[in-house]
Amino acid sequence: MGFLAFLTCGSCSSRRKRGHEHFPDTITLPTASSTQPHRPTGARAYAPHPTASHGTTGSAAAAATSGGDPRSRGSTVDGSHARPSSGPHRLPSRELHAAEQEGRASSSSQLPPPKYVATGQLSGGGSGHSSGNNRDADITDKSRQVANRVLEQFQADPTLGRRRIPYASLYFTRVLSKGAFGEVWLAQLENQQVAVKRILNEKKNDVREIECFGAEIKLMASFSHPKIVEFVGISWSSMQDVCAVTEYMSKGDLYGFLKRRQGQLNWRDHRIYLAEDVADALGYLHGLSPKVIHRDLKSKNILLDDSFRAKLSDFGISRERSVEDTMTAGVGTIYWTAPEVLMGKKYTEKADIFSFGIVMSELDMHVVPYSDKRDSAGKKLQGMKIVQMVIRRNLRPTFSPECPPLVKELVDRCLDADPDVRPSAVELLRIIQRMQSHL
Structure with missing residues (x-):
């Protein structure tokens, strides 16, 4: 498909x-x-x-x-x-x-x-x-x-x-x-x-x-x-x-929080811990038997509690996946969706890792993914064009010049077109926790 x-x-x-x-x-x-x-x-x-x-x-x-x-x-x-x-x-x-x-x-x-x-x-x-x-x-x-x-x-x-x-x-x-x-x-x-x-x-x-x-x-x-x-x-x-x-998550969703906190967060004290929370949740889901793939990971589906720590929500399109299963049905919100899912190919829990990489761009830029992208005529790229360019591997979200190299290196792996190159959720969590003392 x-x-x-x-x-x-x-x-x-x-x-x-x-x-x-x-x-x-x-x-x-x-x-x-x-x-x-x-x-x-x-x-x-x-x-x-x-x-x-x-x-x-x-x-x-x-x-x-x-x-x-x-x-x-x-x-x-x-x-x-x-x-x-x-x-x-x-x-x-x-x-x-x-x-x-x-x-x-x-x-x-x-x-x-x-x-x-x-x-x-x-x-x-x-x-x-x-x-x-x-x-x-x-x-x-x-x-x-x-x-x-x-x-x-x-x-x-x-x-x-x-x-x-x-x-x-x-x-x-x-x-x-x-x-x-x-x-x-x-x-x-x-x-x-x-x-x-x-x-x-x-x-x-x-x-x-x-x-x-x-x-x-x-x-x-x-x-x-x-x-x-x-x-x-x-x-x-x-x-x-x-x-x-x-x-009830009193602080609302991550998208709204980032929008309100423009210029007030940094990776060392704030963003890295939100990323850790999401990676921890994915590690739990992917570690279940059968594995559970969220399939709609984005800032809107990440909620914040009174302590401004994150929790994963909205499992309306999540699916359990046994070893024999091969998922091909398209799901999720396209800007956060992995290329293999967009193309209708078989996919695994690594599709969630790609979506996690997109969420990392939201944490860094506080804007919707690809909102800054323009075509050769200077016009803002529209949804279908963005999908085509993501599939062709030549379009990924923008990160700020202030984004730590360690974070960018991890995100590049998460957003790789080859699912096998992306880290597992467990590895992702381990890398983020080690990174905290080096930011």
Whole structure:
């Protein structure tokens, strides 16, 4: 499959290849007649994607993924259960913390109160013009069957069964992010804040979306690592309101953080530790059996906790890979995607290492990859041209003159067109840790 096929691939993960969108000024949510607090269905909060040419699905302005109702998609929770940060604590400073607090307060104060509308159960028709459409009815019946099957799997899974959270115990505060297929809400669960991820109401009849969300929840529930956003639990009263609950990452996503901190970070005291956190998370995923390939690693899917340490999130298109598997389906956001994936070739976990190299360019430049690239006429390169040039091996992200040679040398290996030349995640982590005392 060529790179054009990659861009139009219809796999269950292709819906997330686009970036993140801003959520609207007014949000239509479940319910008005109810006297209980508003409760959405499940989605995760993410900040808008860096590039205007991409949609809105990634990781996080403040927590998890996006969607369209009070119960939002899983994100991160900043609560008493949060795991402690590992490694040296160099990122936060009194000024940095104050600035972040001020930024969060000003942005949240501009959010209008959400509008609530009643949510119904999965059903066919209901919109007048489509009530007589047999095809729509067939799709609804199919989605209901799939939803019931997914819920049966949840109920039969002992791990998820132990982590089921009563739907009534979630109190939704505000939308953290919203995308084309889901949304993430900030919610209160007893004495802690959590991020809640759910499917948008208008996508509840999308069979592929239901299956993918179910797979994502089961995958998140299987992880246990301090550099992976913590899965708190799952909640539902029906598939209509199923949602994933995760820890809330109060400092938002790495993309937004870098954008706000232009000129205020350096490799020795800040960036190298963020890189270490991400490499640590990849080492965990790639070390599982079977291995898990994230497939959508970018700054939008890296969230920051109160200590400004990073955790990996958004496993909506992640895949487990056995030794026999050969992956060829195109996934991920193209500017972060490895050449072999763009070309539709077989790929391994080394595709994540290439994406890591692109994230390193974001850490260094604080801008979207390739945003400074121009053609011979001086015009800014567009998406398709960038993809073609990446495949031909003659285009890679720009790094600043101040980028340490050791960092640039490592990044060059990560961005090599030959996956075998790229370091493993374990080697990557080891190199970064050794590098810390030489910057």
